[in-house]
Amino acid sequence: MKFFIDSADIADLKAAVATGLVDGVTTNPSLIAKSGRNFVDTVREICSFVEGPVSAEVTATDLDGMLAEGRALAAIADNIAVKVPLTWPGLRACKTLADEGCMVNVTLCFSANQALLAAKAGATFISPFVGRLDDVGTDGMELIREIRAIYDNYEALETEILAASIRHPLHVKDAAMAGADVATMPPNIFRQLIDHPLTDKGLAAFLADWQKTGQTIPRK
Numbered sequence: 591m592k593f594f595i596d597s598a599d600i601a602d603l604k605a606a607v608a609t610g611l612v613d614g615v616t617t618n619p620s621l622i623a624k625s626g627r628n629f630v631d632t633v634r635e636i637c638s639f640v641e642g643p644v645s646a647e648v649t650a651t652d653l654d655g656m657l658a659e660g661r662a663l664a665a666i667a668d669n670i671a672v673k674v675p676l677t678w679p680g681l682r683a684c685k686t687l688a689d690e691g692c693m694v695n696v697t698l699c700f701s702a703n704q705a706l707l708a709a710k711a712g713a714t715f716i717s718p719f720v721g722r723l724d725d726v727g728t729d730g731m732e733l734i735r736e737i738r739a740i741y742d743n744y745e746a747l748e749t750e751i752l753a754a755s756i757r758h759p760l761h762v763k764d765a766a767m768a769g770a771d772v773a774t775m776p777p778n779i780f781r782q783l784i785d786h787p788l789t790d791k792g793l794a795a796f797l798a799d800w801q802k803t804g805q806t807i808p809r810k
Contacts, residue, residue, distance in 0.1 A: 591765070591766045591770065591771065591772065591773060592613035592614065592642075592750075592771060592772040592773075593611055593612055593613055593772075593773060593774075593775070593780065594612070594613060594614040594615055594616050594642075594643075594645075594752070594772055594773070594774035594775070595607075595612055595614075595615050595616070595774070595775065595776075595777055595780060596615075596616045596617075596621070596754070596756070596774045596775055596776050597615070597617070597621060597776060597777050598617045598621040598622045598624065598625040598627075598632055598636070599625060599777070600625075600632070600635060600636070602777040603615060603636060603639075603640070603777070604639060605777070606777055606780055607639060607640060612640070612642070612780075613642045613643075613772070614640065614642035614643040614644060614645075614669075614671075614772070614774075615636055615640050615642075615643075615644045615645065616644075616645040616673075616695070616717075616752075616754070616774040617632075617633065617636070617644070617645060617646055617647065617673075618645075618647045618673065618697075619647055619649055630666065633646045633663070633666055633667075633670070634666050634667065637666060637667035637669055637670065638667075640669070641669065642669065643669055643670075643671040643693055643695075643714070643715075644667070644669055644670055644671065645670075645671045645672075645673045645695045645697075645715070646663045646666070646670055646671070646672065646673060647672075647673035647674075647697065648660050648663065648672065648673065648674055648683075651675070651677070651679065652679055653679040653682050653683055656674055656679060656680065656683035657683050657686060657687070660672040660674065660683060660687050660692065660694075661687070661690075661692075664687070664692045669693075670692075670693065671692075671693035671694065671695045671714060671715065672687055672692050672693065672694050672695070673694075673695045673696075673697050673717075674687075674694060674695075674696055674697070675696075675697055675698050676696050676697065676698050676699050676700075676704050676707075676708060680696065681696070681707055681708065681711045682711075684696055684708065684711040684712060684713050685711040685712055688711065688712030688713065688714070689712065693714040693715075694712065694713050694714050694715070695713070695714060695715040695716075695717060695752065696708040696711070696713040696715070696716050696717065697717040697719075697754070698717070698719065699716050699717055699718045699719065699733075700718070700719060700722070700723060700733070701733070702733065702736040702737050702740055705718065705733075705736075705737040705740065705741075705749075705751075706740055708749060709741060709747040709748075709749040710747075712749075713749045714749065714750065715749065715750050715751075715752040715772065716737065716749050716750070716751055716752060717752045717753075717754040717774075718730070718733045718734060718737060718751065718752075718753060718754065719754050719755035720733065720734065720753055720754070720755055720756065720761060720765065721754075721755030721756060721757040721761065722755045723755075724757070730755070730761075731761075731764045731765065731768050734751060734753055734764075734765055734768040734769065734770050735768045735769070737751050738751060738768060738769035738770070742769075750771035750772055751769070751770045751771050751772070752770070752771065752772040752773075752774055753765035753768075753770040753772065753773045753774070754774050756773055756774065756775040756776070756779055757779075758779065758782075759779060759782050759783050759785075761773070761775075761779075762775060762779070762783060
């Protein structure tokens with residue numbers, strides 16, 4: 591599974607990328623607004639130190655506006671994935687931009703039918719929002735399983751399933767088990783993936799036993 595970080599905070603992103611375990615970044619207008627920085631400057635800087643796809647979202651809702659903004663975003667860097675909403679204009683923009691060679695991330699997916707349409711439109715990524723589905727009493731991971739089953743039925747569909755709206759580490763594990771290609775998560779969730787009390791307890795015990803020996807391991 592690929593790990594994307596869902597953030598526009600440069601410091602958090604650089605810290606995550608430094609682990610060598612990050613495959614890409616997703617942003618949206620809300621995250622950019624929270625950073626308080628210029629949209630284009632922020633996206634350009636992120637692309638400068640992230641090798642994988644960096645999703646940047648259009649704000650227009652009409653076809654012509656989406657295409658104009660999408661082309662402008664794609665021109666920022668070669669690793670931009672233009673993010674469009676799962677609407678009819680969004681799907682039409684996806685098809686056009688994909689045909690032009692752009693990576694496209696179709697966002698705000700809440701049904702398997704929507705995911706099928708996005709794949710047929712040539713989306714590089716489809717972003718089902720599992721956390722938001724959980725919020726309204728629906729099993730978000732069931733949607734991941736449904737999309738995986740549909741995509742696996744048709745070899746021509748190459749769209750990657752990008753599990754989004756990740757709320758906790760369990761979502762990451764469940765998305766991986768359900769067959770998602772990518773999970774995008776906030777930096778704090780990424781950091782929490784490594785946490786386990788038994789790991790901490792075991793390490794403390796090892797170090798305590800080692801200290802009793804009075805030995806040191808030579809360092810070169």
